[in-house]
Amino acid sequence: MSRRQFHLLPTATVTRVRANRATRGIVFSSGCIAAVAVVVLGLSTWLDAFSRAKLAAAQKEGAPVLQIEQEVGALRSVERQLVRSLALQRTLGNTIPANGVIRAVSDTLPEGALIKSITLEYQNVQGTNRKQRKGTKEVENANPRSLVCVIEGIALDDRDVGAIVDGLSKLPSLSKVSLESSRSYEFRGKNAREYKVSFIADLEKRWRLPEIATVTESGESKP
């Protein structure tokens, strides 16, 4: 025997009742979701306030350390500035001053040796006003800075000339010390040797920076 369901209510009424039921379900779900949103909002606010309070407490406890850390930061900044300034000084300044080279050269001369002329040239330290061609790329350190020095003078004999070359070779900042010429020369009626010596100093090496001279009351400067 087959059963057949049928409503006594009209179909339109049944549909409206079902639609109302579905609407109530959706409204209930919306309410639940809104409640969850409110709870999440509450929890988030509480979490924010809680973490802020904890951080404030930790900051209070660590205030002295924070202050010290600020001091450390300021000191590091000063240290960085000093390092930058020294690096700039190395880039722009001559680490081997000319007066130091001349003094060192005169200290190495043996007794009786004289200097006729001395020429010092610092190469690749300056820029140029000439405009660089478009499309040519700048090559950093393409030509390293160097000091080229040539001294000419007279010595008593060849042994003294050799002593001058040896003395200059021993100076740590100089390299490629070479005797360019040595020839006989008459000096005040006596036989002597006229010499020409050249050498190079590498200015790119990390030499100790030259000190600022202190000026004495008489106006003389001392290195």
Next chain:
Amino acid sequence: MIRASGSSIALLGASLAALGAVIGFVAYPAVRKAETRALECGRLLGRASQIDAVTRERDALKQRVEDARHASRTVLRSIPSSTDQASLMRMLAVSTSHDVLTQVINAGESIPASPSTKSPYRAVPVTVEMTATFPEVMNLLTRAEGSDRLVRAIKLTIEKQPKRENRREPDWDSPFVKATLELDAVYGSAADASDEVKP
């Protein structure tokens, strides 16, 4: 087909949007902030427990900076923002005396201080030609290179004064030398004042 009312569907959409907004704009940032704060709390409490070590670190750094400052004071030259040629000339000029026969100072057009085109610093070339005793020339050179302003030697020639009768022969009896000192003084533009070096 059963259809819920449009307003209920709109309500569902609005509540979902509200939940999304709460999660996206409030809950998630709050959790992130809480995590960051927890880390900071941990770091602070950890540092607070090491106050002695931090103090020692500060004192050591202070000493190091003081030493570096003291050391750099003796070597660090100033780079003025302008050419300041007047003080440069004052520094290089020497009056004639029995030790200084002649002195000529010529200043040139400023050039870049470094071959690097990126460097903002420029230099004023100055040529000093003088006939004086060797100590006087050395005195001037030492004063220029040892000044608290960054002055560089570029090319120097010092030679014994030649004989009057034979200009190719040095006059060994004369106490004078003929010196040509090409120097340049570095300066930086005002725009780069932040990099200005002060001892």
